[in-house]
Amino acid sequence: MNNYTYNISCPYPCEDYDYDYDELEMTEEWQTILTLAFSSTIILSILGNVVVIVVLLCVRSNNCLNVYLINLAVADLTMAVFSMPFTFITLMNGHWTFGKEMCSITLFLMQVSVCVSIYTLTAIGIDRYYAVLHPMRRRASKKRNLCIVLIIWIISAMSGSVQIAMARTKQYIWDGEFFYTCGEQWPNKTSAVAYEIFVMCGTYFVPLLAMCYTYIMVGYTLWFRQIPGNADQVRDYKHIKTKRKVVEMLVVVLLMFALCWMPLHVFNIVQRVHRDLKQQDITRQINAALIWIAMSNSFVNPVIYCFMNDSFRNHLKLICRCVCNKTTTNQGEFLVMRHHSHSSPRRETQSTDCKTVRGNTVNENEIYECE
Template sequence: MTEEPAIVTGTADWRNLSVLENGSLIFDCDDFNGNIPFTSTLAQVILYILYGSMFVIALGGNSLVCAAVIRTRNNLRPNNLTNYFIVNLAIGDILINIFCVPTSVLSTLVFHYWLLPSQLCAIFNFFQAVAVLVSAYTLVVISMERYLAIMYLFRPRRGTKYAKISILIVWLLAMAISLPILVVSDVEQPDIRYEMCDFYTCTEKWSDKKQKYSYTIALLILQYLVPLLILLFSYISIAIVVWGKKAPGEAEDNRDQRMIRSKTKTIKMLMAVVIVYTICWLPFNVLNLVMDINEDINRWYGLPYIWAMLHWLAMSHACYNPFIYCWMSTPFRQGIFNMLKCVPIIRRFVPDRSHALNTSAVGIPLTGFDGQHNSSLRRKNNCTTYVSVRKKMNHNHGAPIRSASFRCNNSLRSSGPMHRHFVHLEVQQEESL
């Protein structure tokens, strides 16, 4: 802000404009915001707390996801394409935090003028749209990858080249859709206050209102409706297949209970993806559409408060993705625990879960027929334990002799033996979701 008030010649009816004897107007630039919303100390503190906490959680959570994938890449299945997509989703959410949150809070809600150099106006607006579209389209790619993996289980798995090409297409498509914003974005001085104080706002300067309205409709369809419909189609189809899958062979209570828990967890996660995306982005998209249709609403005093709440809700979507996609996956959860244990302060509060996650059966007691000979077996990862009991023909020699052996298949990298088709489906979902 300027230290001295600016003086111009003209007429105006602004509350913080004063008329001098010579007909000139004086405007106090130090009181630029005047009675504009969010200028009180309490309102700004609330804004900083809400957006600040969201910024820290989203940036920290998504950065932790990227680091966990890189750190545990040797422990995860190398052809798991979801790892690539989750990292790309985290990068998109990080960009949303960098380009959308700070400028929206400071320039739009607090100071009401563009704080950065004017040359960055178009660049920031462009990457705001790119980041949002990359996040949305990565969700679509993840859903389609899961759909193909479940519906066409016996087809050869696609390699990493497929994942890299898909990510490249996501970025190119997001940039192509956002290109009009790069062209029309520029700084302007909307009224005499900005001219006197040499302040600018960063906005989209469309030559025709119909073009702006058409582009808003296009963004609503491409950024929200199309991804939402694809998510619904993919995850409803997956939920039907997963819930209808029955284990082959005779019924076993423990096995069936494990499968039911796995199905319930999978369906809850799929529902969470769709519900969170709908709740976060629908209100803000509708508000943008209403603001373009009815320009009179822009003069409503309460609009900034509504805009701030819905904008915060939309931006907070970046906070939930790390929990939905990674926290519910055992390999990622283990990787995050291992990383947190490297921090001395956090180490004491993080439980050691590696033993529980890597062991499928621990300390199975084996009691002899005489009730005295006890032993135990351990089964870890993909090691299959075989127990045989041999009875001697001569019953006078005491209890039968039992022997134990095990066989490991080192080529498998799953958390347990995958001898049955339904077990393979269950483990694959937990690793990739």
Template sequence: MVECILYSDGNTSSASESNTTGITAFSLPGWQLALWAVAYLFLILVAITGNVTVIWIILAHKRMRTVINYFILNLALADTFMATFNVAFNFVYASHNIWYFGRAFCHSQNFFPVVAMFVSIYSMMAIAVDRYMAIIHPFQPRLSTLSTKVIIGAIWLVASGLAFPQFFYSTVTVDEGVTKCIVDWPEDGKVKHLMYHLTVIILTYFLPLAVMFVTYSIMGVTLWRQVVPGNQPVGVQQRPRHIAAKKRFVKTMVVVVVTFAICWLPYHLYFILGTFYQDIYCHKFIQQVYLALFWLAMSSTMYNPIIYCCLNQRFRSGFRLAFRCCPWVTPPDEDKLKLFQSQSLLMTIHKNHTKMLLSVRKSSFPETPKDQEGDLRYQLPNRF
């Protein structure tokens, strides 16, 4: 715990005042608090609405229950929990520097962010590895539904173990009349504290991002050169469309990963810097810096549903169906087919529709002698 004097505009004052009035030296002016509250409320509403919709799209439609979508479901679940149980409470604490929510919630407040961050990025990494195996090693056995659920359970278990020290050492203290929720590491554990934070940052950020960078780079080179190994189980005519679908999915997940990386990097750098230079926490401006960096990091929870809706046709259909009660949303009939019908049935419908069109076009032309075929072909462009 850092003992310091609050520095603000060249004047020094006590770092904290009595919280009997709910005011400390870090309390924000009313207009600033209102602006930040609107920004965080917007983030929470968009994140919860978008991720709950993604969860509904996957669970309510059997065709969407694939290995990849189970990992996307896991990612959406972690983002929903983060937006619901962490963002608002952390904002109130950061904007007032007073902990109002009791000892029990103090433990979970320090525990769950590490869990959610670990679950989110390792769900992305699992998707990257699964796609890598499907594209680069198509003849290797694929993950089953049971194996996928076991991996998801293992991700949550490891995440909980990694975050346990945050839970164990969390405590509520009263410092000069101000109630605070802190992680109170033992006096002889400062080196361990530093090593723990560096380990968390490496395991929840740099290591999985390095793995995803390598896998998506290899997949990108392979797909864009159209040299997918092995004979894919699709026809020659369908092969370009099959590769195009893989390209679209890779693009979608690359955007998701890059967005996550950009949102969380400043937040991690902030804590790395604070670990070595703890005096920065004594400056008044650091509150505004933290609120901005925390908002950016938490905003990663609301971007993924927007990315899915923009870049994936099935999720876009699901969002239109979910919000069909809105007057400006009118889902076409194809949306239900994309979510409720199997791929083979859709291909059969498409083939039958194509045959029907061809037969209609044929029947619209009168039979002509062979010597008039040249005239008929010449006249076709004028007919349509």
């Protein structure tokens, strides 16, 4: 098929582009790749984050960090439901098919969910920093954490308001037919580059530096902290093993966050500076791959923060067992999990059962523990 060029017509200041695609849609090979990649990511993100939300809401716990974990799951779920499908279909078709209003709404929700997820990760790092390095200070309460979550959503909504103001659809002609694209429309290249750098700093470098500092300090403190009292080989070995698991998880958190988002940020700046790169098919393919890598962080977070945690897995198994046994709750009763620990100097076992109790809830072990 011969190449077609099109000129964009829009009622506001913008540049005209001559794209040089062999086909408006992605090639069949790339459509297959994108379908497998995005479909699996969407399914895993939805299932993983829904499971996290259900488990953390069902488990009655005094752990204040659960507020952040639920908020992180909600943000990642928002990304999976309101951003990934639209992005996937647009990449496949090569044009926007959801109307002018949905263009601004989709970009707004995408920006908000990304900011909420990143800032929540940062808040978790700061919370762990004070819990480990300053344990004698006043611990955060659920009420305070809820206020922090509210502030995170307000700041994220303010950041996303730029998408409401600048996101537009542009009409163009391809092979005699009208199509639309959806994106930010800036009056000049300088404004576009400046905004991209601002977004990169505000949603990547600053949070990354904050997480690097907090997690490095937490890891260092846990690794070199000595257990008070007389030495006990079994106890000390278990303590060292626990510390290593925590440090390893913190390293994974930083690496996954950095590796998922860094390529897309760099690529966006390069595209802002060199607008002619958008003319190439290879550019579209690279862009699609980097978008998928960034969005895949939405299903990685539940795995890192929850499914890698022994306590969370125990609660999940308990809920599944209770559901399978058709456990029901009567009026005024709540389903809670109670752990019975039986320890001896050389052996420690733990059993978990389902129980319905009236009135107040039973205190729980923390879902997310440092030691």
